[in-house]
Amino acid sequence: MIKKIYIAGPLFNRHEQMYLEEIAKELEGNGYDCFLPHRDAAIGIEESELKGTDMSQETKDTIFNNDLNALDAADLTVALLTGQDIDSGTSAEIGHTFAKEKPVIAINANERRYRNLFVEGMLTVTVNNIDQLIPEIKKLN
Secondary structure, three states: OOOEEEEEOOOOOHHHHHHHHHHHHHHHHOOOEEEOHHHHOOOOOOHHHHOOOOOOHHHHHHHHHHHHHHHHHOOEEEEEOOOOOOOHHHHHHHHHHHHOOOOEEEEOOOOOOOOOHHHHOOOOEEEOOHHHHHHHHHHHO
């Protein structure tokens, strides 16, 4: 039974972050417990520590461990696959999920691009839009 969902995707600009937040809103509105890295990984870390490029190693380690623990606790990963190539962090999260034998649902946001076939082989299903997520998750239960 899928209850916890890890949401993976590029975080390089506000547009990408907002799209990921829309994914979380849809899933949480349907009763799923979601982990969204840019929203949830830094809980408990001082805001001043998160600004700029001078983040301490302790903060980097905390964020990494929070992400990894959430990824391990999740029943499913939803991955946003937009941009010229699949984001390296997103690819790592897909690979980790696949290695744990858990499903990955990709959202391509109607972008038609060539994808890395190795990463593509780790995807359970790819959907075009957020509104297609819930029906696909229900098929997995």
